[in-house]
Amino acid sequence: MKTKQLTLGFALAAIVFSSIFSSCRKKEEEEVDKDTTGASDQSLASSSVNDLTSISDEAARTFTVSSFKTAETNAVLSSCATITYDTLLAAKTITVNFGTTNCLGNDGRYRRGLIKIAFTGKYRDSLTLITVTPISYFVNDNQITGSKTIKNKGHNAANHLVYEINANISVIKANNGGTISWQSTRQREWTAGENSLVWSDDVYSITGSATGTTSNGNSFSSVITSPLIRKMQVGCRRHFVQGKLEHTPGGKATRYIDFGNGVCDDQATVIINGNTYTINLP
Numbered sequence: 001m002k003t004k005q006l007t008l009g010f011a012l013a014a015i016v017f018s019s020i021f022s023s024c025r026k027k028e029e030e031e032v033d034k035d036t037t038g039a040s041d042q043s044l045a046s047s048s049v050n051d052l053t054s055i056s057d058e059a060a061r062t063f064t065v066s067s068f069k070t071a072e073t074n075a076v077l078s079s080c081a082t083i084t085y086d087t088l089l090a091a092k093t094i095t096v097n098f099g100t101t102n103c104l105g106n107d108g109r110y111r112r113g114l115i116k117i118a119f120t121g122k123y124r125d126s127l128t129l130i131t132v133t134p135i136s137y138f139v140n141d142n143q144i145t146g147s148k149t150i151k152n153k154g155h156n157a158a159n160h161l162v163y164e165i166n167a168n169i170s171v172i173k174a175n176n177g178g179t180i181s182w183q184s185t186r187q188r189e190w191t192a193g194e195n196s197l198v199w200s201d202d203v204y205s206i207t208g209s210a211t212g213t214t215s216n217g218n219s220f221s222s223v224i225t226s227p228l229i230r231k232m233q234v235g236c237r238r239h240f241v242q243g244k245l246e247h248t249p250g251g252k253a254t255r256y257i258d259f260g261n262g263v264c265d266d267q268a269t270v271i272i273n274g275n276t277y278t279i280n281l282p
Helices: 002-030 037-060
Strands: 082-086 092-097 110-119 129-139 142-155 161-172 179-192 203-213 219-231 242-249 255-261 267-272 275-280
Touching (some): 037 092, 037 142, 037 179, 037 242, 037 267
Antiparallel strands (some): 092 110, 110 129, 161 179, 242 255, 267 275
């Protein structure tokens, strides 16, 4: 009888232990950090900043205030975008008007609203400061507010033009998706295509850091650990094709984002606590 009671006791203990272990394992699996929202928001804000730079580059290239490119018209702009400029002011200004309804650009993005661009000198001249300000401006129904500056720092030791880009923008996501705030200081090195007249052979290498809040209100910081590469050839210019950065949300583990090995696509990988996830870039 005593033996039976002991056997029953061991069996009950085993069942309880198994239940507790299973419950803990399930809870642990539920608590695995799989949140890539911050990484996606980081990419959306960064892409919005790059987009403003590309548009200011293209809009200004046919005017003497920029001395940028003279061929491959409408690389990013669309046929519905109108460009006006005022050279009477000390800072030459250009206004790009996409209209009040969505217009499809050659990069596959829909835009509406205005972008105002002010130049203190020519695009290639050292110390020229370019200020870019969106006004009631939307990309794929996400509203972009704030401003950014682009300062020509001259040529570096590799004889590449370097620009310092400071941005303070917000992205109000479509469909009440929340607001991303973004403050960054980055260096953009023009590594290829500087001396040609076309835009499609341009390549940029970008370094720097950023801080802000994601669309769900969480703070973050990010730093580029391997230069982000942007190719302006058709089919590539929308996203970074190479490079790595560390994105650290407040109170969570650092996300390690890898944009690939140079292949033109819309994907990146995110490593969180040793687990790898693939995200589609906005």
